[in-house]
Amino acid sequence: MADHLLEVRGLSVRFHTAQGVVNAVNDVSWHLDRGETLAILGESGSGKSVSSSAIMNLIDCPPGEIASGEILFEGRDLLRMSPEERRRLNGKRIAMIFQDPLSHLNPVYTVGWQIAETLTAHGRPGAEALARARDLVSRVGIPDPDAAMKKFPHQFSGGQRQRLMIAMALGLKPDILIADEPTTALDVTVQAEILTLLEELQAETGMGLVLITHDLGVVAEAADRAVVMEGGHIVESGTPHDLYHNARHPYTRKLIAAAPGRGDMRRPEDGAEPILSCRGLTKVYGAFTALDGVSFDLMRGETLAVVGESGSGKSTAAKLILRLEEATAGEARWHGEDLLAMTPKEMAKARRQIQMVFQDPTQSLNPRMSVFQIVSEPWVIHPGVVEKRRWRERVAELLEQVGLEAEHAQRYPHQFSGGQRQRIAIARALALEPELIICDEAVSALDVSIQAQVIALLGKLRDELGIAFMFIAHDLPVVRDFADRVLVMKGGQIMEQGPVRRIFEDPREGYTQRLLAAGLDPDPEVQRQRREARLKLSA
Structure with a gap:
């Protein structure tokens, strides 16, 4: 038996460009257990998305090159598997949702057909796949699933498209779901709904969840553990509470200091025209x-x-x-x-x-x-x-x-x-x-x-x-x-x-109160209180 559901050991990824070699990921190691949520935190260029792309075999080689390391899924090294074995695992055992669903949904096919295609590609009969797709659309909270199945991606809001991407990824009940910035640029209430949905689905299936994010609030809300990446290296790891209250690395402290919502509030000038x-x-x-x-x-x-x-x-x-x-x-x-x-x-x-x-x-x-x-x-x-x-x-x-x-x-x-x-x-x-x-x-x-x-x-x-x-x-x-x-x-x-x-x-209006309660705070203790307030308002 493997020690962990997924384990990345000493992974290094580099890209060969006209300007020279770019070392995007350098000797990175982390693990994920079943039913656990691991956040990979860092800013653009930190290497967090490249490391997850290596897991899904989405790095173009060349110009990319996996220079060293192992990616162990249930003890087996994904990097030593044949392309056919990787394709059988991707989608079925390991799935991924991306930041911009509109860029990853085909604009000329209905969403029902696209969700069903992920099932038929892994051997499910067409009628069974369509029935399962309809159940998934309903499960992720899309109203009137029968009508939604016949619509195209542009006919849904950003939050609904992200829900459809989640439905597509979870169709075959994967053991691991990788979510790459799944809530960036979404409204605060929709963001809270997406994170709650992922948590509920995780509880139902027992899957491991990798959350790739630059938002400390997402880490505080959803993660069990987090690793912090800068310049292709892991600089720190720990629980959200430890990282926020006892950060050791200057980069982690910089991220915390940059989080908004801590400054003095301004006062409007009296008599301004x-x-x-x-x-x-x-x-x-x-x-x-x-x-x-x-x-x-x-x-x-x-x-x-x-x-x-x-x-x-x-x-x-x-x-x-x-x-x-x-x-x-x-x-x-x-x-x-x-x-x-x-x-x-x-x-x-x-x-x-x-x-x-x-x-x-x-x-x-x-x-x-x-x-x-x-x-x-x-x-x-x-x-x-x-x-x-x-x-x-x-x-x-x-x-x-x-x-x-x-x-x-x-x-x-x-x-x-x-x-x-x-x-x-x-x-x-x-x-x-x-x-x-x-x-x-x-x-x-x-x-x-x-x-x-x-x-x-x-x-x-x-x-x-x-x-x-x-x-x-x-x-x-x-x-x-x-x-x-x-x-x-x-x-x-x-x-x-x-x-x-x-x-x-x-705030005097219930809607404003719900907006404020849905906002994410980088402090896990404050975020826990907001979650409780959100549950009370929705009760």
């Missing part, structure tokens, strides 16, 4: 009302956080203000002038004062343009802001202002990390010296330390330049640290709004 006043903002798509009579003010130099689950209307409100979509009714007065009634020429002028930073800089930055072209493009659209002879000098100033270097101007977006790309997007937004920047989930997918750096940067810009922020987010600890006032939305309506301290310490 509104620069944006929205009244009765409404958006109707056919029979669906996405935004229903929303009214709020945004003051000069203030951060107004807009929180709520997917579909609450947060992003719709931002799009209406910027006239990226046309409102059905209402008004949005910018310095007294209604943005919704402006001519295209007037709106173009107003857009110089209102800029936006989107969630995914990979999608919002043109890959064919250099950083210099990206940052200077607003001056082409709005001539006269900066003299052309000063463009290179000004681009260098903006890049340094957001923590980059002047020589970065000649590079292209793919040559930067996610956090650096978001800084480039912020530099572009600053190029026109705006009064208001709308941030739509601008830090939700970033590593915790990079997220802390970007939030600190935005706070510095707010204090030094007097810029106001409309900060759309689902990450409540970040909102707690950064916002002056909070607006809570659900179903296209405002549930409540007020100063950040009042919303977090004395």
